[in-house]
Amino acid sequence: MQDSPFRALHAELNAAGGISLGIREMTAGELPAGELLVKVAYSGVNFKDGLASQPESHVVAAYPMILGIDLSGTVVSSADPRFSEGDRILVTGYGLGTGHFGGYSELARVPADWAVPVPGGLSLKDVMALGTAGFTAALSVQRLEDNGLRPDQGPVLVTGATGGVGSSAVSMLAGLGYDVTASTGKSSEHAYLRALGAKDVLPRETLSTEGKPLRREQYAAAVDPVGGASLPYVLSTIRYGGSVALSGLTGGGSFPATVYPFILRGVNLLGIDSVNCPEPLRRKIWERLAGDLKPRGLADMIQREITLEEVPAALEDILAGRMRGRAVVRL
Structure with a gap:
Protein backbone atom coordinates (compact mmCIF):
# COMPACT_ATOMS: atom_id res chain seq x y z
CA MET A 1 0.00 0.00 0.00
CA GLN A 2 2.86 2.37 0.77
CA ASP A 3 4.03 2.23 -2.84
CA SER A 4 0.56 2.22 -4.43
CA PRO A 5 -0.92 5.45 -5.80
CA PHE A 6 -3.84 6.97 -3.94
CA ARG A 7 -6.21 9.88 -4.50
CA ALA A 8 -6.36 13.18 -2.60
CA LEU A 9 -8.20 16.48 -2.97
CA HIS A 10 -5.67 19.25 -3.50
CA ALA A 11 -6.27 22.96 -2.96
CA GLU A 12 -3.96 25.11 -5.07
CA LEU A 13 -3.65 28.81 -5.78
CA ASN A 14 -4.65 29.65 -9.34
CA ALA A 15 -3.56 32.44 -11.67
CA ALA A 16 -6.55 34.58 -10.66
CA GLY A 17 -5.53 34.49 -7.00
CA GLY A 18 -8.30 32.09 -6.04
CA ILE A 19 -8.26 28.46 -4.95
CA SER A 20 -8.71 25.56 -7.35
CA LEU A 21 -9.79 22.22 -5.90
CA GLY A 22 -8.96 19.05 -7.77
CA ILE A 23 -8.34 15.35 -7.21
CA ARG A 24 -4.90 14.02 -8.10
CA GLU A 25 -3.00 10.81 -7.65
CA MET A 26 -0.10 10.73 -5.21
CA THR A 27 2.33 8.29 -3.63
CA ALA A 28 3.23 7.98 0.05
CA GLY A 29 6.59 9.59 -0.67
CA GLU A 30 4.83 12.90 -1.30
CA LEU A 31 3.24 13.00 2.15
CA PRO A 32 4.73 15.14 4.94
CA ALA A 33 6.68 13.77 7.88
CA GLY A 34 5.03 11.84 10.68
CA GLU A 35 5.36 8.59 12.58
CA LEU A 36 2.01 7.13 11.49
CA LEU A 37 0.94 6.17 7.98
CA VAL A 38 -2.84 5.88 8.02
CA LYS A 39 -5.37 4.40 5.63
CA VAL A 40 -8.11 7.02 5.91
CA ALA A 41 -11.68 5.76 6.26
CA TYR A 42 -13.61 9.00 6.83
CA SER A 43 -13.14 12.73 7.15
CA GLY A 44 -15.66 15.48 7.84
CA VAL A 45 -16.89 18.77 6.39
CA ASN A 46 -16.35 21.62 8.84
CA PHE A 47 -16.76 25.38 8.61
CA LYS A 48 -12.98 25.71 8.93
CA ASP A 49 -12.59 23.44 5.90
CA GLY A 50 -14.78 25.87 4.01
CA LEU A 51 -12.64 28.79 5.15
CA ALA A 52 -9.53 26.90 4.05
CA SER A 53 -10.90 26.89 0.50
CA GLN A 54 -10.97 30.73 0.53
CA PRO A 55 -7.52 32.37 0.24
CA GLU A 56 -8.68 35.58 1.93
CA SER A 57 -9.43 33.65 5.14
CA HIS A 58 -5.69 33.08 5.80
CA VAL A 59 -6.52 29.76 7.48
CA VAL A 60 -4.01 27.72 5.46
CA ALA A 61 -0.31 28.26 6.08
CA ALA A 62 0.69 27.60 2.45
CA TYR A 63 -0.73 26.07 -0.72
CA PRO A 64 -0.89 23.50 -2.23
CA MET A 65 -2.67 21.80 0.66
CA ILE A 66 -4.77 18.69 1.13
CA LEU A 67 -7.70 20.01 3.13
CA GLY A 68 -9.67 18.17 5.81
CA ILE A 69 -9.14 19.11 9.46
CA ASP A 70 -10.16 15.70 10.83
CA LEU A 71 -9.88 12.04 9.87
CA SER A 72 -10.35 8.52 11.11
CA GLY A 73 -8.61 5.45 9.83
CA THR A 74 -6.37 2.45 10.40
CA VAL A 75 -2.62 2.53 11.00
CA VAL A 76 -0.70 1.03 8.06
CA SER A 77 2.74 1.48 9.62
CA SER A 78 4.05 3.07 12.80
CA ALA A 79 7.43 4.39 13.90
CA ASP A 80 6.07 5.06 17.39
CA PRO A 81 5.74 2.30 20.03
CA ARG A 82 2.37 3.66 21.19
CA PHE A 83 0.72 2.53 17.95
CA SER A 84 0.81 -0.63 15.86
CA GLU A 85 -0.36 -1.69 12.41
CA GLY A 86 -4.12 -2.17 12.45
CA ASP A 87 -4.84 0.29 15.27
CA ARG A 88 -7.93 2.44 14.77
CA ILE A 89 -7.10 6.11 15.30
CA LEU A 90 -8.61 9.55 14.83
CA VAL A 91 -7.04 12.98 14.42
CA THR A 92 -8.67 16.37 14.90
CA GLY A 93 -7.12 19.81 15.13
CA TYR A 94 -3.42 20.64 15.38
CA GLY A 95 -2.25 21.61 11.87
CA LEU A 96 -4.22 18.95 10.02
CA GLY A 97 -5.64 20.32 6.78
CA THR A 98 -4.19 23.80 7.33
CA GLY A 99 -0.45 23.35 7.84
CA HIS A 100 -0.12 19.60 7.28
CA PHE A 101 -1.78 17.50 4.56
CA GLY A 102 -5.23 16.60 5.86
CA GLY A 103 -8.08 14.14 5.75
CA TYR A 104 -9.40 14.51 2.20
CA SER A 105 -6.99 11.81 1.12
CA GLU A 106 -7.07 8.02 0.94
CA LEU A 107 -3.73 7.88 2.72
CA ALA A 108 -2.28 10.26 5.33
CA ARG A 109 0.88 10.55 7.35
CA VAL A 110 0.56 12.25 10.73
CA PRO A 111 2.62 12.79 13.91
CA ALA A 112 1.85 10.15 16.53
CA ASP A 113 1.29 12.88 19.13
CA TRP A 114 -1.80 13.98 17.17
CA ALA A 115 -3.45 10.55 17.13
CA VAL A 116 -6.14 9.41 19.56
CA PRO A 117 -7.16 5.74 19.76
CA VAL A 118 -10.79 5.30 18.72
CA PRO A 119 -12.68 4.55 21.96
CA GLY A 120 -14.53 1.27 22.28
CA GLY A 121 -18.15 1.54 21.29
CA LEU A 122 -17.44 3.96 18.42
CA SER A 123 -16.73 3.00 14.81
CA LEU A 124 -14.47 4.86 12.40
CA LYS A 125 -17.64 6.32 10.88
CA ASP A 126 -19.06 7.25 14.29
CA VAL A 127 -16.03 9.34 15.26
CA MET A 128 -16.34 11.38 12.07
CA ALA A 129 -20.10 11.70 12.55
CA LEU A 130 -18.89 13.51 15.66
CA GLY A 131 -15.62 14.81 14.22
CA THR A 132 -14.23 18.23 15.02
CA ILE A 272 -13.06 26.87 23.47
CA ASP A 273 -9.97 25.80 21.52
CA SER A 274 -10.30 22.38 19.95
CA VAL A 275 -7.16 22.77 17.81
CA ASN A 276 -4.40 22.65 20.44
CA CYS A 277 -6.37 21.02 23.25
CA PRO A 278 -3.88 19.16 25.53
CA GLU A 279 -3.69 15.41 24.96
CA PRO A 280 -4.99 14.29 28.40
CA LEU A 281 -8.10 16.45 28.04
CA ARG A 282 -8.50 15.43 24.39
CA ARG A 283 -8.56 11.73 25.34
CA LYS A 284 -10.92 12.41 28.24
CA ILE A 285 -13.37 14.16 25.90
CA TRP A 286 -13.30 11.29 23.41
CA GLU A 287 -13.95 8.79 26.20
CA ARG A 288 -16.97 10.87 27.23
CA LEU A 289 -18.10 10.94 23.59
CA ALA A 290 -18.16 7.14 23.71
CA GLY A 291 -20.05 7.31 27.01
CA ASP A 292 -22.33 9.89 28.61
CA LEU A 293 -21.91 12.46 25.82
CA LYS A 294 -22.63 10.06 22.96
CA PRO A 295 -25.60 11.61 21.14
CA ARG A 296 -28.75 9.59 20.79
CA GLY A 297 -29.19 8.50 17.20
CA LEU A 298 -25.56 9.24 16.36
CA ALA A 299 -25.91 7.82 12.85
CA ASP A 300 -28.84 10.17 12.23
CA MET A 301 -26.55 13.16 12.73
CA ILE A 302 -24.97 12.35 9.37
CA GLN A 303 -27.09 14.28 6.91
CA ARG A 304 -24.75 13.61 3.99
CA GLU A 305 -22.20 10.92 3.22
CA ILE A 306 -20.19 12.12 0.25
CA THR A 307 -17.21 11.24 -1.95
CA LEU A 308 -14.08 13.26 -2.64
CA GLU A 309 -15.68 14.51 -5.86
CA GLU A 310 -18.55 16.02 -3.86
CA VAL A 311 -16.41 17.86 -1.31
CA PRO A 312 -16.06 21.19 -3.23
CA ALA A 313 -19.85 21.62 -3.41
CA ALA A 314 -20.18 20.71 0.27
CA LEU A 315 -17.61 23.34 1.21
CA GLU A 316 -19.66 25.95 -0.65
CA ASP A 317 -22.78 24.80 1.19
CA ILE A 318 -21.27 25.03 4.65
CA LEU A 319 -19.95 28.54 4.00
CA ALA A 320 -23.39 29.60 2.75
CA GLY A 321 -25.17 28.15 5.79
CA ARG A 322 -26.96 25.51 3.75
CA MET A 323 -25.78 22.53 5.78
CA ARG A 324 -27.65 20.80 8.58
CA GLY A 325 -25.88 18.46 11.01
CA ARG A 326 -22.80 16.62 9.82
CA ALA A 327 -21.46 15.70 6.41
CA VAL A 328 -18.84 12.94 6.32
CA VAL A 329 -16.47 12.16 3.47
CA ARG A 330 -16.09 8.46 2.70
CA LEU A 331 -12.56 7.70 1.57
Whole structure:
Protein backbone atom coordinates (compact mmCIF):
# COMPACT_ATOMS: atom_id res chain seq x y z
CA MET A 1 0.00 0.00 0.00
CA GLN A 2 2.86 2.37 0.77
CA ASP A 3 4.03 2.23 -2.84
CA SER A 4 0.56 2.22 -4.43
CA PRO A 5 -0.92 5.45 -5.80
CA PHE A 6 -3.84 6.97 -3.94
CA ARG A 7 -6.21 9.88 -4.50
CA ALA A 8 -6.36 13.18 -2.60
CA LEU A 9 -8.20 16.48 -2.97
CA HIS A 10 -5.67 19.25 -3.50
CA ALA A 11 -6.27 22.96 -2.96
CA GLU A 12 -3.96 25.11 -5.07
CA LEU A 13 -3.65 28.81 -5.78
CA ASN A 14 -4.65 29.65 -9.34
CA ALA A 15 -3.56 32.44 -11.67
CA ALA A 16 -6.55 34.58 -10.66
CA GLY A 17 -5.53 34.49 -7.00
CA GLY A 18 -8.30 32.09 -6.04
CA ILE A 19 -8.26 28.46 -4.95
CA SER A 20 -8.71 25.56 -7.35
CA LEU A 21 -9.79 22.22 -5.90
CA GLY A 22 -8.96 19.05 -7.77
CA ILE A 23 -8.34 15.35 -7.21
CA ARG A 24 -4.90 14.02 -8.10
CA GLU A 25 -3.00 10.81 -7.65
CA MET A 26 -0.10 10.73 -5.21
CA THR A 27 2.33 8.29 -3.63
CA ALA A 28 3.23 7.98 0.05
CA GLY A 29 6.59 9.59 -0.67
CA GLU A 30 4.83 12.90 -1.30
CA LEU A 31 3.24 13.00 2.15
CA PRO A 32 4.73 15.14 4.94
CA ALA A 33 6.68 13.77 7.88
CA GLY A 34 5.03 11.84 10.68
CA GLU A 35 5.36 8.59 12.58
CA LEU A 36 2.01 7.13 11.49
CA LEU A 37 0.94 6.17 7.98
CA VAL A 38 -2.84 5.88 8.02
CA LYS A 39 -5.37 4.40 5.63
CA VAL A 40 -8.11 7.02 5.91
CA ALA A 41 -11.68 5.76 6.26
CA TYR A 42 -13.61 9.00 6.83
CA SER A 43 -13.14 12.73 7.15
CA GLY A 44 -15.66 15.48 7.84
CA VAL A 45 -16.89 18.77 6.39
CA ASN A 46 -16.35 21.62 8.84
CA PHE A 47 -16.76 25.38 8.61
CA LYS A 48 -12.98 25.71 8.93
CA ASP A 49 -12.59 23.44 5.90
CA GLY A 50 -14.78 25.87 4.01
CA LEU A 51 -12.64 28.79 5.15
CA ALA A 52 -9.53 26.90 4.05
CA SER A 53 -10.90 26.89 0.50
CA GLN A 54 -10.97 30.73 0.53
CA PRO A 55 -7.52 32.37 0.24
CA GLU A 56 -8.68 35.58 1.93
CA SER A 57 -9.43 33.65 5.14
CA HIS A 58 -5.69 33.08 5.80
CA VAL A 59 -6.52 29.76 7.48
CA VAL A 60 -4.01 27.72 5.46
CA ALA A 61 -0.31 28.26 6.08
CA ALA A 62 0.69 27.60 2.45
CA TYR A 63 -0.73 26.07 -0.72
CA PRO A 64 -0.89 23.50 -2.23
CA MET A 65 -2.67 21.80 0.66
CA ILE A 66 -4.77 18.69 1.13
CA LEU A 67 -7.70 20.01 3.13
CA GLY A 68 -9.67 18.17 5.81
CA ILE A 69 -9.14 19.11 9.46
CA ASP A 70 -10.16 15.70 10.83
CA LEU A 71 -9.88 12.04 9.87
CA SER A 72 -10.35 8.52 11.11
CA GLY A 73 -8.61 5.45 9.83
CA THR A 74 -6.37 2.45 10.40
CA VAL A 75 -2.62 2.53 11.00
CA VAL A 76 -0.70 1.03 8.06
CA SER A 77 2.74 1.48 9.62
CA SER A 78 4.05 3.07 12.80
CA ALA A 79 7.43 4.39 13.90
CA ASP A 80 6.07 5.06 17.39
CA PRO A 81 5.74 2.30 20.03
CA ARG A 82 2.37 3.66 21.19
CA PHE A 83 0.72 2.53 17.95
CA SER A 84 0.81 -0.63 15.86
CA GLU A 85 -0.36 -1.69 12.41
CA GLY A 86 -4.12 -2.17 12.45
CA ASP A 87 -4.84 0.29 15.27
CA ARG A 88 -7.93 2.44 14.77
CA ILE A 89 -7.10 6.11 15.30
CA LEU A 90 -8.61 9.55 14.83
CA VAL A 91 -7.04 12.98 14.42
CA THR A 92 -8.67 16.37 14.90
CA GLY A 93 -7.12 19.81 15.13
CA TYR A 94 -3.42 20.64 15.38
CA GLY A 95 -2.25 21.61 11.87
CA LEU A 96 -4.22 18.95 10.02
CA GLY A 97 -5.64 20.32 6.78
CA THR A 98 -4.19 23.80 7.33
CA GLY A 99 -0.45 23.35 7.84
CA HIS A 100 -0.12 19.60 7.28
CA PHE A 101 -1.78 17.50 4.56
CA GLY A 102 -5.23 16.60 5.86
CA GLY A 103 -8.08 14.14 5.75
CA TYR A 104 -9.40 14.51 2.20
CA SER A 105 -6.99 11.81 1.12
CA GLU A 106 -7.07 8.02 0.94
CA LEU A 107 -3.73 7.88 2.72
CA ALA A 108 -2.28 10.26 5.33
CA ARG A 109 0.88 10.55 7.35
CA VAL A 110 0.56 12.25 10.73
CA PRO A 111 2.62 12.79 13.91
CA ALA A 112 1.85 10.15 16.53
CA ASP A 113 1.29 12.88 19.13
CA TRP A 114 -1.80 13.98 17.17
CA ALA A 115 -3.45 10.55 17.13
CA VAL A 116 -6.14 9.41 19.56
CA PRO A 117 -7.16 5.74 19.76
CA VAL A 118 -10.79 5.30 18.72
CA PRO A 119 -12.68 4.55 21.96
CA GLY A 120 -14.53 1.27 22.28
CA GLY A 121 -18.15 1.54 21.29
CA LEU A 122 -17.44 3.96 18.42
CA SER A 123 -16.73 3.00 14.81
CA LEU A 124 -14.47 4.86 12.40
CA LYS A 125 -17.64 6.32 10.88
CA ASP A 126 -19.06 7.25 14.29
CA VAL A 127 -16.03 9.34 15.26
CA MET A 128 -16.34 11.38 12.07
CA ALA A 129 -20.10 11.70 12.55
CA LEU A 130 -18.89 13.51 15.66
CA GLY A 131 -15.62 14.81 14.22
CA THR A 132 -14.23 18.23 15.02
CA ALA A 133 -17.74 19.61 15.50
CA GLY A 134 -18.77 16.96 18.02
CA PHE A 135 -15.44 17.23 19.83
CA THR A 136 -15.85 21.01 20.06
CA ALA A 137 -19.40 20.64 21.38
CA ALA A 138 -18.25 18.11 23.99
CA LEU A 139 -15.33 20.31 25.01
CA SER A 140 -17.81 23.18 25.45
CA VAL A 141 -20.01 21.05 27.70
CA GLN A 142 -16.98 19.92 29.71
CA ARG A 143 -15.79 23.51 30.26
CA LEU A 144 -19.28 24.65 31.29
CA GLU A 145 -19.53 21.81 33.79
CA ASP A 146 -16.02 22.53 35.07
CA ASN A 147 -17.35 26.03 35.79
CA GLY A 148 -20.22 24.68 37.83
CA LEU A 149 -23.05 24.08 35.38
CA ARG A 150 -25.60 21.46 36.45
CA PRO A 151 -28.97 20.48 34.93
CA ASP A 152 -30.99 21.90 37.84
CA GLN A 153 -29.62 25.43 37.35
CA GLY A 154 -31.83 26.35 34.41
CA PRO A 155 -31.99 26.19 30.62
CA VAL A 156 -28.96 26.26 28.36
CA LEU A 157 -28.99 28.25 25.12
CA VAL A 158 -27.33 26.82 21.99
CA THR A 159 -26.80 29.17 19.05
CA GLY A 160 -26.30 28.06 15.45
CA ALA A 161 -28.16 24.95 16.50
CA THR A 162 -28.54 23.31 13.08
CA GLY A 163 -24.79 23.40 12.41
CA GLY A 164 -22.33 20.67 13.33
CA VAL A 165 -21.29 22.07 16.73
CA GLY A 166 -24.77 23.34 17.58
CA SER A 167 -26.69 20.19 16.71
CA SER A 168 -24.15 18.05 18.59
CA ALA A 169 -24.42 20.30 21.65
CA VAL A 170 -28.23 20.18 21.62
CA SER A 171 -28.21 16.39 21.58
CA MET A 172 -25.46 16.05 24.21
CA LEU A 173 -27.00 18.52 26.65
CA ALA A 174 -30.47 17.02 26.28
CA GLY A 175 -29.02 13.57 26.90
CA LEU A 176 -27.46 14.83 30.15
CA GLY A 177 -30.84 16.11 31.35
CA TYR A 178 -30.51 19.81 30.55
CA ASP A 179 -33.40 21.91 29.27
CA VAL A 180 -32.07 23.17 25.94
CA THR A 181 -33.18 26.25 24.04
CA ALA A 182 -31.95 26.09 20.44
CA SER A 183 -31.51 29.15 18.24
CA THR A 184 -31.63 28.96 14.46
CA GLY A 185 -32.27 31.17 11.48
CA LYS A 186 -34.01 28.34 9.64
CA SER A 187 -37.74 28.21 10.39
CA SER A 188 -38.01 24.87 8.58
CA GLU A 189 -35.69 23.17 11.10
CA HIS A 190 -37.65 23.56 14.33
CA ALA A 191 -38.94 19.98 14.22
CA TYR A 192 -35.42 18.68 13.58
CA LEU A 193 -34.08 20.54 16.64
CA ARG A 194 -36.90 19.27 18.85
CA ALA A 195 -36.13 15.74 17.66
CA LEU A 196 -32.53 16.27 18.82
CA GLY A 197 -33.84 17.16 22.27
CA ALA A 198 -34.44 20.93 22.26
CA LYS A 199 -37.26 21.95 24.60
CA ASP A 200 -37.65 25.40 23.01
CA VAL A 201 -36.55 26.90 19.68
CA LEU A 202 -35.79 30.60 19.15
CA PRO A 203 -35.66 32.36 15.77
CA ARG A 204 -32.19 33.80 15.19
CA GLU A 205 -33.60 37.33 14.86
CA THR A 206 -34.56 37.16 18.54
CA LEU A 207 -30.87 37.45 19.37
CA SER A 208 -30.89 41.15 18.56
CA THR A 209 -28.09 43.48 19.64
CA GLU A 210 -30.59 46.32 20.10
CA GLY A 211 -31.75 47.22 23.58
CA LYS A 212 -30.21 47.26 27.03
CA PRO A 213 -26.78 45.76 27.73
CA LEU A 214 -28.45 43.61 30.42
CA ARG A 215 -31.72 41.79 29.82
CA ARG A 216 -33.79 39.48 31.95
CA GLU A 217 -31.72 36.59 33.29
CA GLN A 218 -32.88 33.54 31.33
CA TYR A 219 -30.13 31.00 30.75
CA ALA A 220 -27.79 29.22 33.13
CA ALA A 221 -25.23 28.95 30.31
CA ALA A 222 -24.80 28.99 26.55
CA VAL A 223 -22.89 27.11 23.88
CA ASP A 224 -22.07 29.61 21.15
CA PRO A 225 -20.33 28.48 17.93
CA VAL A 226 -21.57 31.64 16.15
CA GLY A 227 -20.02 34.68 17.87
CA GLY A 228 -20.37 37.97 16.03
CA ALA A 229 -23.29 40.34 16.48
CA SER A 230 -25.49 37.94 18.45
CA LEU A 231 -22.95 37.34 21.23
CA PRO A 232 -23.84 40.52 23.21
CA TYR A 233 -27.46 39.32 23.40
CA VAL A 234 -26.32 35.93 24.64
CA LEU A 235 -24.12 37.50 27.32
CA SER A 236 -26.90 39.84 28.42
CA THR A 237 -29.32 36.98 29.15
CA ILE A 238 -27.02 34.71 31.20
CA ARG A 239 -27.94 34.26 34.85
CA TYR A 240 -25.68 35.42 37.65
CA GLY A 241 -22.41 33.46 37.66
CA GLY A 242 -23.25 31.61 34.45
CA SER A 243 -20.95 30.97 31.51
CA VAL A 244 -20.84 31.17 27.73
CA ALA A 245 -18.65 28.65 25.89
CA LEU A 246 -17.55 30.44 22.70
CA SER A 247 -16.08 28.24 19.99
CA GLY A 248 -16.76 29.76 16.58
CA LEU A 249 -17.07 32.75 14.30
CA THR A 250 -19.70 31.86 11.73
CA GLY A 251 -21.35 35.16 12.71
CA GLY A 252 -18.10 37.11 12.44
CA GLY A 253 -14.83 37.55 14.29
CA SER A 254 -15.72 40.72 16.19
CA PHE A 255 -18.65 41.77 18.33
CA PRO A 256 -19.91 44.90 20.11
CA ALA A 257 -20.11 44.44 23.87
CA THR A 258 -20.13 46.13 27.25
CA VAL A 259 -18.53 45.11 30.53
CA TYR A 260 -21.87 44.95 32.39
CA PRO A 261 -22.57 41.19 32.15
CA PHE A 262 -19.10 40.51 33.51
CA ILE A 263 -18.94 43.02 36.38
CA LEU A 264 -22.61 43.08 37.45
CA ARG A 265 -23.53 39.41 37.00
CA GLY A 266 -20.18 37.67 37.14
CA VAL A 267 -20.71 36.08 33.73
CA ASN A 268 -17.81 34.01 32.38
CA LEU A 269 -16.82 33.99 28.71
CA LEU A 270 -14.99 30.71 28.08
CA GLY A 271 -12.86 30.36 24.99
CA ILE A 272 -13.06 26.87 23.47
CA ASP A 273 -9.97 25.80 21.52
CA SER A 274 -10.30 22.38 19.95
CA VAL A 275 -7.16 22.77 17.81
CA ASN A 276 -4.40 22.65 20.44
CA CYS A 277 -6.37 21.02 23.25
CA PRO A 278 -3.88 19.16 25.53
CA GLU A 279 -3.69 15.41 24.96
CA PRO A 280 -4.99 14.29 28.40
CA LEU A 281 -8.10 16.45 28.04
CA ARG A 282 -8.50 15.43 24.39
CA ARG A 283 -8.56 11.73 25.34
CA LYS A 284 -10.92 12.41 28.24
CA ILE A 285 -13.37 14.16 25.90
CA TRP A 286 -13.30 11.29 23.41
CA GLU A 287 -13.95 8.79 26.20
CA ARG A 288 -16.97 10.87 27.23
CA LEU A 289 -18.10 10.94 23.59
CA ALA A 290 -18.16 7.14 23.71
CA GLY A 291 -20.05 7.31 27.01
CA ASP A 292 -22.33 9.89 28.61
CA LEU A 293 -21.91 12.46 25.82
CA LYS A 294 -22.63 10.06 22.96
CA PRO A 295 -25.60 11.61 21.14
CA ARG A 296 -28.75 9.59 20.79
CA GLY A 297 -29.19 8.50 17.20
CA LEU A 298 -25.56 9.24 16.36
CA ALA A 299 -25.91 7.82 12.85
CA ASP A 300 -28.84 10.17 12.23
CA MET A 301 -26.55 13.16 12.73
CA ILE A 302 -24.97 12.35 9.37
CA GLN A 303 -27.09 14.28 6.91
CA ARG A 304 -24.75 13.61 3.99
CA GLU A 305 -22.20 10.92 3.22
CA ILE A 306 -20.19 12.12 0.25
CA THR A 307 -17.21 11.24 -1.95
CA LEU A 308 -14.08 13.26 -2.64
CA GLU A 309 -15.68 14.51 -5.86
CA GLU A 310 -18.55 16.02 -3.86
CA VAL A 311 -16.41 17.86 -1.31
CA PRO A 312 -16.06 21.19 -3.23
CA ALA A 313 -19.85 21.62 -3.41
CA ALA A 314 -20.18 20.71 0.27
CA LEU A 315 -17.61 23.34 1.21
CA GLU A 316 -19.66 25.95 -0.65
CA ASP A 317 -22.78 24.80 1.19
CA ILE A 318 -21.27 25.03 4.65
CA LEU A 319 -19.95 28.54 4.00
CA ALA A 320 -23.39 29.60 2.75
CA GLY A 321 -25.17 28.15 5.79
CA ARG A 322 -26.96 25.51 3.75
CA MET A 323 -25.78 22.53 5.78
CA ARG A 324 -27.65 20.80 8.58
CA GLY A 325 -25.88 18.46 11.01
CA ARG A 326 -22.80 16.62 9.82
CA ALA A 327 -21.46 15.70 6.41
CA VAL A 328 -18.84 12.94 6.32
CA VAL A 329 -16.47 12.16 3.47
CA ARG A 330 -16.09 8.46 2.70
CA LEU A 331 -12.56 7.70 1.57
